[in-house]
Amino acid sequence: MSQPDTKQRILCAAEHFFARDGYHPTSLRSITTEAKVNLAAVNYHFGSKESLLEAVIERRLNPLNEIRLGQLEALLEKTERAGETPMCREVLRTFVEPTLCLRLHGSDSEDFVALIGRILAEPRGVAMTIFMNHMEPLMNRLFQALALSLPEWSRQTLFWRVHFAFGSLSHIMRCHERHSIVPDDVNIDVPVDDLVDIFLDFATAGMEATQ
Amino acid sequence: MSQPDTKQRILCAAEHFFARDGYHPTSLRSITTEAKVNLAAVNYHFGSKESLLEAVIERRLNPLNEIRLGQLEALLEKTERAGETPMCREVLRTFVEPTLCLRLHGSDSEDFVALIGRILAEPRGVAMTIFMNHMEPLMNRLFQALALSLPEWSRQTLFWRVHFAFGSLSHIMRCHERHSIVPDDVNIDVPVDDLVDIFLDFATAGMEATQ
DNA sequence: GTATGATTTAAACGTTTGTTTTAATCGGGT
DNA sequence: ACCCGATTAAAACAAACGTTTAAATCATAC
Secondary structure, three states, X not given: OOOOOHHHHXXXXXXXXXXXXXXXXXXXXXXXXXXXXXXXXXXXXXXXXXXXXXXXXXXXXXXXXXXXXXXXHHHHHHHHHOOOOOOHHHHHHHXXXXXXXXXXXXXXXXXXXXXXXXXXXXXXXXHHHHHHHHHHHHHXXXXXXXXXXXXXXXXXXXXXHHHHXXXXXXXXXXXXXXXXXXXXXXXXXXXXXXXXXXXXHHHHHHHHOOO | OXXXXXXXXXXXXXXHHHHHHOOOOOOHHHHHHHHOOOOOHHHHHHOOHHHHHHHHHHHHHHHHHXXXXXXXXXXXXXXXXXXXXXXXXXXXXXXXXXHHHOOOOOOOOHHHHHHHHHHOOOOXXXXXXXXXXXXXXXXXXXXXXXXXXXXXXXXXXXXXHHHHHHHHHHHHHHOOOOOOOOOOOOOOOOOHHHHHHHHHHHHHHHHHOOO
C-alpha cells in the first residue's frame, strides 16, 4: 500500500469538518481534499457518507465509554466495599473528567468533543440514533449510580436534573470556540482540571438542590 | 391580494422545518409545498433562504426579549426601591419563564423554542450571528443583574455558571422530543410552571454553589 | 516476470439545491 | 373600462451534491 493510512486520514478530516460545520453542510469533496485522497475513497472504504459519520463517532466514543464505565464501576466497587454510598460529585466526575480531558490541546480528540456536542443538539439527526445506541448501557448505569447517591429524590426529579447536567456539559463541549458573549475580564482558557471542578461545583449543587 | 398571508405562511412552514430538521437539510421546496405557495415566493418576499431564516428568528425573538427585559427591569426596580438585592432565582426566572412558556401547546411558538435550541448548538452556523446580535444587550443586562445578586463570586466563576445554566436551558428547549433515554416510570410531560420550578431549583443551586 | 486482488484515479452519473427569468394574474385608483 | 404596480405562476438556470463506473496503478505471491 502506498498510503496505508487512507482510512485514518479520511476519518480525521471528516471529524474536523463535521465538528466545525456540521454533518449536512460538509461535502465529501471538502473531506477528501483535506485528506488528500480521491473522492471515491470514501464510498470505497466506508460505503456512504452516513457510514463514514458512524465510523467517526465509533472510533472515539467506544474507547471513551470504556474509560467512563471503568471509572464508574471502580467507584461503585470501592464505596460498596467500604459500606458507603457513592458521592454524587464523584459519580458525575467519572463521566465528566474523561470527557473534558479530550479537550486538551494535542489530545487529537478536540474535534470529537465538539462533534459530540453538536450531535447532542440535533434531536432527530442521523447521528443521534448512532450515538444513543452506544450510550444507552452507560447512561442506565450512571442513572442507577446517581439514584444510589441521591436516594432522597424521586426518579422524576432525578431524571430532569441529569438532563440539565448533560445540557450543561454538552454546551461546554461545543464551546471551545467563543461564540457566546465573553466579558473582557474573563479568561476562557482555563486548565482542564480547573474546568472539571468548576463544572462539578455547579452540577453537583444542582443535583443535590433542595426543592 | 388573493392570499394576504403568504409571508406568514412561509414563515410558519420555515419555522416548522428549520426546528425539526435544521437549516441546511431543509429545502425551500419542502417549505413552499407545506405553505402552499409558489417556490419563487421565498426569494420574492425574503430575498434568500438565509434572509428567511433571519426573518423567522426575528419574528419571535424580538417580542420574547422585550418581555424578558421588561420583567428583568421590573424586578431590578422593585428590589432597588426596597433597598434590597435581587434574588438569583428571580433574576433567572425573568429569563427562563417567558422562554418555557412558549413551549405551551397551542402557543404557536413551540417550534421556535426548538429552533433556538438548535441555533445555540451550532457555534459557527449562519443563525448564530443573527441570533447573538439580538441577544447581546439582554445578556449583558442579565449578567449585571446576576453579579448583583451573587456579589461573592468572581466574574470568572459567574461567567462559567451562566454558561452552564444556559446550556441546561438550551438543552431542554430542544427536547420536547424524547431523544434521550427516558426511564419507564418518568413522565416527561410536566406542566410548564412545574418545569420552570424544577429548572430553577437546579440552576439556582448551581449558581449559588459554594466552591 | 507475471498473474491476482486491493486500491487509487478520473470521469461521469442522475438528483437536488437555491436562485433567476419571463409571462400571467390580480386588485385598487383614475 | 383601463392602466399599473404588486404578486403569483411555471419553467429553466447553473452549481453542487452523493454515488457509481471503468480503467489504471499498486503491492504481493507464485
